[in-house]
Amino acid sequence: MDNKTAFRIRTNEGKKEIYDTIRKRFVLLTQEEMVRQAYIAYLLQEVKVPEILISVEKKITYNTLSKRYDIxxxxxxxxxxxxxxxxxxSVNLNEDSLSQLALYNAELQAKYLVLFNGKQQIVFQKKDNSYTLISTLPPYEKMLL
Incomplete structure (x- = not known):
């Protein structure tokens, strides 16, 4: 993943913020938010996902648990x-990360699952009711086939 995106960053009341192109507003710049914005840029520029079809940090409820997914x-x-x-x-991708994604996916039922920490990307594709590890996401248009 070769990301050459120039991000809009500002300081507001002593805190750094980054512009989120999906939410159309500045959000607090944390390490995780920087990774999230880098992955959004990757989805838009490399995978060619239409911006209107991406949602960020929306609430989902699974059983009685209320959580927020990343992307x-x-x-x-x-x-x-x-x-x-x-x-x-700084966070290693491990079984805890995968468990969190699996919990969200129990509700979402996505065709592709991705764990990303800015250095490492782990991608799974659903095939025949199970998930298989693949090297990278295919282009968006191929996902629709």
């Missing part, structure tokens, strides 16, 4: 294609 990509009819869990670069 979700839908297809034009609203079916979830990709669920992305972002972690700060």
């Amino acid at each position: 979700v990509v839908a297809n034009p009819n609203g079916t979830i294609l990709i669920a992305v869990e972002c972690k700060a670069e």
